[in-house]
Amino acid sequence: MLIRRWKILNREYSSKESLISVDNLMSRTFQEMKNHPLEIPMISDQEFQLLSAFVHQRLGILWESHKKDLAYTRLYRRVQNLKMKNFQEYYQYLVSEEGHLEVQVMINAVTTTKTSFFREKAQFDFLEQEFFPKLRKNYPSGKKRKVRIWSAACSTGEEAYTLALLASEGLAMDRMLEWDLKILASDINTKVLSAALLGQYPLEKIEMIPQALLKKYFHSRHSPKGLLYETKENLKSLLKFRPVNLLAESYPINARFDLIFCRNILIYFDTKTQEKVLKHLLQYLHDDGYLFLGGSEVLRELKGIQRFKNNIYQKIHESIIPTAHERY
Structure with missing residues (x-):
């Protein structure tokens, strides 16, 4: 039954890649993080401006300047797992053709997902x-x-x-x-x-x-x-x-x-x-x-x-x- 539901969802997905592909990509990169994690420097003002503009364009979410720490917290592991040196490199990957799947992974990382049964x-x-x-x-x-x-x-x-x-x-x-x-x-x-x-x-x-x-x-x-x-x-x-x-x-x-x-x-x-x-x-x-x-x-x-x-x-x-x- 679950496989049938996945097939339904994948047919409806507008991207060429399925939800499963995105989730597999995320799982693989986490597995690749072994015993020598890279130290990622704090996100710079310029890097934050690039990423916040990208997030606003794709999601409509407005990251004001005080959200810089939040951006770092939610994205540094992705930068680390991809063995990149900084957020500038990560941004360039996001806007490149080869990084099209990473855009969805980034979206999954930065969106707030708090919810509950019978909320409000x-x-x-x-x-x-x-x-x-x-x-x-x-x-x-x-x-x-x-x-x-x-x-x-x-x-x-x-x-x-x-x-x-x-x-x-x-x-x-x-x-x-x-x-x-x-x-x-x-x-x-x-x-x-x-x-x-x-x-x-x-x-x-x-x-x-x-x-x-x-x-x-x-x-x-x-x-x-x-x-x-x-x-x-x-x-x-x-x-x-x-x-x-x-x-x-x-x-x-x-x-x-x-x-x-x-x-x-x-x-x-x-x-x-x-x-x-x-x-x-x-x-x-x-x-x-x-x-x-x-x-x-x-x-x-x-x-x-x-x-x-x-x-x-x-x-x-x-x-x-x-x-x-x-x-x-």
């Missing part, structure tokens, strides 16, 4: 107590209703799986067949997508999941790293994973969504990039659909959307977008 619980309470009950009430039985949800920066999958189990419960999918539910989970970081595909979490990661839901949607197993909880197929089958760069001019998605979660990512963008990404996301949101942002993300005035509550925003009029097809 008030937003999930809204789904459980208001959104799904209203959907059940207002939609006539006997007709299959499509429900589409997008976790646009899913990291290691906790958010996406939380959405899957809440939707399963909220739509009573174990008793009713009229719901056509699909959840897209995307991230630019292929390393965390690999972990999300596996859907395996240690005990400390699943503590926020109620015991009844844990028993219904997860099974436990022992591993060399200790006890792991793995999502069951009744949950995994609802999700599709795909690498997506929110900064891209177009997304490899031809669908519109009832809910879009894009939380705790906009804070890393400058104002111009935030507006670009938000306008792009709204093109994929149904009228009256909901956009969920992180608790510390304040949405400036944006045409076509209004604040609902708990950093949840609702689309209020039609956007001009191409006809959506069910393919993502």
